[in-house]
Amino acid sequence: MFEREKRTAEEQIAAAWQLHVESVQELLERGWQQHLSRALEERFQAFREAFARELESRVERRLEQELARAASASARALGEKLNQIARRLAHAEKAADWAAALLDGALEFAPRAVLFSISGGKVRYEDHRAAPGFELRRIPQLPASLDHAPAFQNVVQTLDAVISLASAGELGLEFSEALDGDEEKRVCLLPVISVGRDGARRVSAVLYVESGDDPVDLNLLEVITALAGPALEALQASGAASPDRAPVIPILPSAPVPAPAAAASAPEAPEWSALPREEQELHAKAQRFARVRVAEIRLYHAKKVREGREVRNIYAILKEEIDRSRAQFRHEFFRVPSMIDYLHLEILRTLANDDATLLGPDYPGPLA
Numbered sequence: 001m002f003e004r005e006k007r008t009a010e011e012q013i014a015a016a017w018q019l020h021v022e023s024v025q026e027l028l029e030r031g032w033q034q035h036l037s038r039a040l041e042e043r044f045q046a047f048r049e050a051f052a053r054e055l056e057s058r059v060e061r062r063l064e065q066e067l068a069r070a071a072s073a074s075a076r077a078l079g080e081k082l083n084q085i086a087r088r089l090a091h092a093e094k095a096a097d098w099a100a101a102l103l104d105g106a107l108e109f110a111p112r113a114v115l116f117s118i119s120g121g122k123v124r125y126e127d128h129r130a131a132p133g134f135e136l137r138r139i140p141q142l143p144a145s146l147d148h149a150p151a152f153q154n155v156v157q158t159l160d161a162v163i164s165l166a167s168a169g170e171l172g173l174e175f176s177e178a179l180d181g182d183e184e185k186r187v188c189l190l191p192v193i194s195v196g197r198d199g200a201r202r203v204s205a206v207l208y209v210e211s212g213d214d215p216v217d218l219n220l221l222e223v224i225t226a227l228a229g230p231a232l233e234a235l236q237a238s239g240a241a242s243p244d245r246a247p248v249i250p251i252l253p254s255a256p257v258p259a260p261a262a263a264a265s266a267p268e269a270p271e272w273s274a275l276p277r278e279e280q281e282l283h284a285k286a287q288r289f290a291r292v293r294v295a296e297i298r299l300y301h302a303k304k305v306r307e308g309r310e311v312r313n314i315y316a317i318l319k320e321e322i323d324r325s326r327a328q329f330r331h332e333f334f335r336v337p338s339m340i341d342y343l344h345l346e347i348l349r350t351l352a353n354d355d356a357t358l359l360g361p362d363y364p365g366p367l368a
Contacts, residue, residue, distance in 0.1 A: 081105075081108055082220075082223065082224070082227075085101060085102075085104075085105035085108075085224055085227065086227045088100075088101035088104070088105070089101045089102065089105075089227055089228055089231035090231050090234075092231060092235065094235070095232075095235055098228070098231055098232060098235055099115055099126055099127050100127070101228075101231075102115060102192070102207065102224065102225075102228045103115055103127060103128065103129040104129060105224050106129065106207060106209060106221060106224060107129040107130075107131065109216055109217055109220050109221055109224075110209040110210060110211065110212075110216040110221065111130065111131040111133075111134045111210065111211070111212040112128070112129075112130045112131065112134040112136075112208075112209065112210040113128060113129050113130075113207060113208065113209050114127075114128040114136075114179065114207075114208040114209075115127050115128065115205060115206075115207060115208075116152065116175075116205060116206045116207075116208060117204070117205050118146075118152070118156060118202075118203050118204060118205060118206060121145060121146050121147075122143040122144065122145055122146065123143060123144045123145075123146060123149050123152045123172070123175070123206070124143040125139065125140040125141075125143075125175070125178075126205070131212070134210065134212070136178055136179065136180075137177065137178055137179070137180055138177075138178050139178065140174050140175055140178040141174075142174050144172035144174055144175060145172075148172050148173075149170070149171055149172035149175065150169070150170055151164035151165075151170040151171055151189055152171070152172075152189065152206055154189075155189045155190075155191050155203060155206055156191070156203045156206075159191055159193055159201060159203060159349075160191065160349075160350075161188060161189065161190045161191065161218065161222060162188070162189045163186055163187075163188055164186070164187055164188075164189060165181075165184075165185065165186060165187075166179060166180075166181035166182060166185040166186070166187045166210075167181055167182065168181065171187075179208070179210075185210070187208060187209065187210050188208075188209050188210075188216070188218060188221070189206050189207070189208055190206065190207045190209065190218075190221055190222060190225045191203040191205075191206060191207075191225065192204055192205040192206065192207060192225050192228045192229050192232060193225075193226075193229045193291070194229050194230075194232050194233045194236060195233055195284055195287055195288075199280070199283065199284075201287070204229075204232055204236075205228075205232070207221070207224075207225055207228075209221055219298055219299045219302050220299060222295060222298060222299075223295045223296070223298070223299045226291050226292055226295035227292065227295075229288075229291065230288040230291075230292070233284070233288075275338055279336050279338055282333060282335070282336060282339070283338070283339070283342075285333070286329070286332075286333040286339065286342045286343075287342045289328075289329060289332065289333070289342075289343070290329070290342040290343040290345065290346040290347075291346055293325045293328075293329075293343065293346075294325075294343070294346040294347055294350045294351060295350075297318065297321050297322075297325070297351065298350065298351070301318060301321060304317045304318050304321075305317075305318070305351055308351070308358070308360075309351075309352075309353075309358055312357060312358050312360065313358075313359075313360030313361075313362075314347075314351055314352060314358055314359050314360060314363075315359050315360045315362055315363035315364075316360050316362060318351075322347065325343060326343060326364075326367060329341070329342075329343040329367065330367055334367065340366070341366035341367040341368075343367075344365070344366040344367065345366075347359070
């Protein structure tokens with residue numbers, strides 16, 4: 001009896017111990033699984049974070065590469081456009097071809113471009129280009145006196161671009177109505193400047209441009225009109241732009257308008273009629289070089305130009321570009337005693353807005 005009770009007790013104790021062991025083992029196994037799960041989760045979290053950082057880094061590098069490629073492609077495309085426009089202008093054999101090249105080029109950068117000629121104190125519509133939705137209401141038929149078109153008169157007097165309201169009081173009634181003008185719309189008038197036989201710079205034509213939803217880049221349009229001026233000079237010199245052969249742009253532009261007074265240190269132009277023909281041609285080339293080179297500075301270094309004006313030290317900001325242009329101008333054109341520094345005059349007029357103090361204290365002044 002006692003032995004039976006003893007064995008029963010032993011079995012119960014063994015069973016209880018087994019239950020305890022199983023319980024402990026279960027707890028241990030459960031804890032190990034939880035620990036392993038937590039370790040794996042932490043490991044995968046670290047992996048995800050490292051992967052995200054690497055992915056972000058690679059995306060940023062790829063984006064920078066794509067942006068650089070896009071910027072390079074855009075610059076090449078812009079250069080190709082300007083080169084094509086310049087070639088069309090230079091190869092124009094008659095005034096109509098020249099006008100078409102100028103307007104087609106302007107349409108690349110503005111939704112509406114209108115060409116006006118200036119002659120005998122009057123403004124005359126010649127031709128236009130317009131994107132869909134920007135067609136002219138009607139073609140202007142009558143010329144307008146400069147006295148009745150103050151915006152055009154301002155361009156002729158200053159030889160510079162003018163931002164104007166498209167109102168009848170600024171453009172003249174005939175042109176304002178044809179161009180859907182009103183008191184709110186702002187437009188830009190850009191001069192096409194050529195040099196006459198007497199050596200005076202004149203506004204032969206005016207390019208009128210409007211913006212659409214996006215503002216137009218006036219720097220690019222000013223480069224185009226700067227390129228158009230020498231091309232028109234060539235047509236005028238050859239007679240291809242004479243009224244009897246091509247009525248688009250007259251060979252004799254408007255009478256010269258006195259230019260704004262420049263700095264006291266500006267060189268005086270020589271007596272044009274007293275120069276031999278070879279020197280006259282060299283002076284004309286020097287003037288064209290100055291206009292084109294300064295236009296290129298305005299196009300490709302517009303931010304530097306603005307910064308230089310703001311700090312009143314254009315030369316310090318654009319020293320490399322100005323010095324390189326001065327050296328080239330001296331090398332190519334200072335071969336005759338009558339030569340003057342047209343590059344200095346153009347820098348003063350265009351970059352410094354005829355304010356010599358904007359050039360800065362270190363600007364070396366005109367070449368001698």
